[in-house]
Amino acid sequence: MCGIVGYVGESQAAPILLEGLAKLEYRGYDSAGIAVYDGVQVYMKKAMGRLKVLSELTHDGELMPGTIGIGHTRWATHGAPSDTNAHPHFNKDESIVVVHNGIIENYLKLKKRLTEKGYEFVSETDTEVIAHLLDYYYKGDPLEAITKVMHRMEGSYALGILFSDHPAELYAVRKDSPLIVGHTKDGSIIASDVPAVLRYTRDVVFIQNEEIVRLTKENMEFYNIDEEPIKKETTHIEWDVNAAEKGGYEHFMLKEMYEQPKAILDTFSPRIKDGQIVIEELGMSDEEIKSIKKIMIVACGSAYHVGMTAKYVYEGLARIPVEVDLASEFRYRDPIIEEGTLLLIISQSGETADSLAALREAQEKGARVLGIVNVVGSSIAREADNVMYTWAGPEIAVATTKAYTAQLIAQYLLAMKFAHVRGLLDDMGLAGMIEDLKKLPAQVEMLLNNKNRIQRFANRYLGAKDIFFIGRGIDHAISLEGSLKMKEISYVHSEAYAAGEMKHGTISLIEEGTLVTAVLTQEALYKKMISNMVEVRTRGAFVMSVTNVDNTEAERASDYVIYIPKTNKYFTNSLAIIPLQLFGYYVAVGRGCDVDKPRNLAKSVTVE
Numbered sequence: 001m002c003g004i005v006g007y008v009g010e011s012q013a014a015p016i017l018l019e020g021l022a023k024l025e026y027r028g029y030d031s032a033g034i035a036v037y038d039g040v041q042v043y044m045k046k047a048m049g050r051l052k053v054l055s056e057l058t059h060d061g062e063l064m065p066g067t068i069g070i071g072h073t074r075w076a077t078h079g080a081p082s083d084t085n086a087h088p089h090f091n092k093d094e095s096i097v098v099v100h101n102g103i104i105e106n107y108l109k110l111k112k113r114l115t116e117k118g119y120e121f122v123s124e125t126d127t128e129v130i131a132h133l134l135d136y137y138y139k140g141d142p143l144e145a146i147t148k149v150m151h152r153m154e155g156s157y158a159l160g161i162l163f164s165d166h167p168a169e170l171y172a173v174r175k176d177s178p179l180i181v182g183h184t185k186d187g188s189i190i191a192s193d194v195p196a197v198l199r200y201t202r203d204v205v206f207i208q209n210e211e212i213v214r215l216t217k218e219n220m221e222f223y224n225i226d227e228e229p230i231k232k233e234t235t236h237i238e239w240d241v242n243a244a245e246k247g248g249y250e251h252f253m254l255k256e257m258y259e260q261p262k263a264i265l266d267t268f269s270p271r272i273k274d275g276q277i278v279i280e281e282l283g284m285s286d287e288e289i290k291s292i293k294k295i296m297i298v299a300c301g302s303a304y305h306v307g308m309t310a311k312y313v314y315e316g317l318a319r320i321p322v323e324v325d326l327a328s329e330f331r332y333r334d335p336i337i338e339e340g341t342l343l344l345i346i347s348q349s350g351e352t353a354d355s356l357a358a359l360r361e362a363q364e365k366g367a368r369v370l371g372i373v374n375v376v377g378s379s380i381a382r383e384a385d386n387v388m389y390t391w392a393g394p395e396i397a398v399a400t401t402k403a404y405t406a407q408l409i410a411q412y413l414l415a416m417k418f419a420h421v422r423g424l425l426d427d428m429g430l431a432g433m434i435e436d437l438k439k440l441p442a443q444v445e446m447l448l449n450n451k452n453r454i455q456r457f458a459n460r461y462l463g464a465k466d467i468f469f470i471g472r473g474i475d476h477a478i479s480l481e482g483s484l485k486m487k488e489i490s491y492v493h494s495e496a497y498a499a500g501e502m503k504h505g506t507i508s509l510i511e512e513g514t515l516v517t518a519v520l521t522q523e524a525l526y527k528k529m530i531s532n533m534v535e536v537r538t539r540g541a542f543v544m545s546v547t548n549v550d551n552t553e554a555e556r557a558s559d560y561v562i563y564i565p566k567t568n569k570y571f572t573n574s575l576a577i578i579p580l581q582l583f584g585y586y587v588a589v590g591r592g593c594d595v596d597k598p599r600n601l602a603k604s605v606t607v608e
């Protein structure tokens with residue numbers, strides 16, 4: 001996510017901003033900028049790349065005098081990483097300057113209105129719209145202009161704002177993106193997260209939704225969206241700096257698991273409008289969607305597992321044949337790509353060498369390529385014919401969780417869109433699936449809150465030598481991901497297997513006490529799965545099953561059952577994967593592994 005820092009006080013602002021942004025680097029970013037005001041002029045400097053570039057450009061802030069300022073590290077969402085798209089952003093006469101963390105979902109509509117009123121835009125960002133909208137409503141009262149803009153914006157935002165005719169006042173606004181404020185020894189500070197302020201204070205105020213703060217050197221005044229003054233509690237932060245970067249979580253992986261509800265919401269909400277699935281970035285007309293004859297999905301690792309799940313969803317919902325391939329295999333097998341093929345490249349980083357090579361191979365063979373990518377402006381995003389971003393935010397842990405989850409949502413949206421356009425999903429069916437989709441964030445959160453039970457179970461398997469994950473259909477795809485999570489962070493050998501295949505060889509590995517995790521979320525396959533569970537159990541296996549809350553039948557063939565809430569049969573992966581992520585995580589923690597940076601692994605495999 002983006003990082004925000006703001007300061008007003010007696011000290012020079014620029015060094016404080018740069019130092020605060022450096023404490024937020026863990027949030028992931030691709031450009032940075034600061035604006036400082038000396039009461040006469042607003043100095044602004046912003047640049048692509050690391051904060052080091054900005055520090056060098058400003059001589060560590062010395063070239064930017066002033067005791068009030070705002071700074072920003074940008075994780076690109078709307079508009080690729082560039083100096084122009086970096087924050088802060090000015091209004092037209094540079095009397096208002098803004099930094100923003102979040103996504104303004106209706107920014108295109110607002111941008112159109114402002115353009116019609118003569119406003120000109122220099123960047124591709126949604127944030128610049130905020131600067132001009134403030135300009136439009138500003139009549140000398142910052143609070144009035146801010147609240148009017150808040151009523152017009154849809155989406156999430158944490159804002160830092162300066163008004164040049166109010167040189168002693170810094171404004172902060174929050175809706176859905178985090179923002180905290182506090183006092184320093186000689187002023188006041190705002191930031192996206194605790195690490196940026198810990199050097200100055202452990203007593204902070206967490207701004208809540210639709211609250212505005214006016215900060216001066218001495219005071220902080222809080223208001224609601226109706227401009228009414230409100231009282232706020234101060235929180236004393238106990239964390240150490242290292243823990244603070246993880247938001248109080250022990251590992252980035254756990255923090256990112258807990259960010260999955262928001263990743264799901266942020267990925268689907270901009271694409272559901274008035275009960276319809278709207279995927280503008282797909283770049284395909286309804287006629288082109290109807291003409292799709294085949295979908296090929298090419299990816300690596302967990303992204304490949306998303307493709308394995310997506311096969312069942314596209315074929316089940318939209319009746320489009322799907323072929324799923326490992327990018328490292330696809331790129332060397334001289335693939336046959338037929339007319340009417342839509343090829344999806346799924347990648348969190350957008351830089352995976354095999355996936356990028358597969359994209360180029362596919363395009364050479366005439367395929368239309370859609371990238372499903374989490375990092376805006378990454379190589380795969382830039383080279384694909386079209387790109388559908390997942391809005392999971394930056395993922396720090398090597399083992400993917402929230403990006404994987406967001407990729408699943410992107411697949412569901414595409415499959416629902418294709419099925420509806422191709423007449424295989426009627427309006428009522430679509431509405432029902434959208435309702436189920438909207439329930440997923442809360443259901444995921446509920447499963448995450450079940451973590452202590454999983455941790456206790458995991459502690460019994462810290463010495464395991466082999467763990468099997470079995471499933472049929474979409475549950476086999478879930479098993480693949482559950483097994484990879486276990487392997488890559490706990491170093492315990494694990495294998496995912498199509499349950500129906502066990503009897504063709506692998507069942508010979510089952511011994512007394514071997515742990516077999518059975519995933520059974522597909523009602524039509526319950527009976528088959530239960531007989532496979534009985535097969536392994538009678539040979540000594542300990543069976544942990546992950547199944548739907550109404551499938552109590554599974555208990556007679558399980559030693560331990562984890563239930564997931566009811567959802568559409570095509571969405572069960574999004575729920576069943578949560579206990580499996582937690583299982584792998586707690587086995588790894590129990591074994592003292594470096595969960596966020598597992599041995600031999602990189603977050604993005606940019607080499608073959």
Ligand code: AGP
Pocket residue numbers: 300301302303346347348349350351352355398399400401488602603604605
């Ligand atoms: C998943 O936990 C692993 N980190 C790895 O399998 C990853 O999914 C794979 O390397 C693909 O990365 P990408 O999504 O960035 O292309």
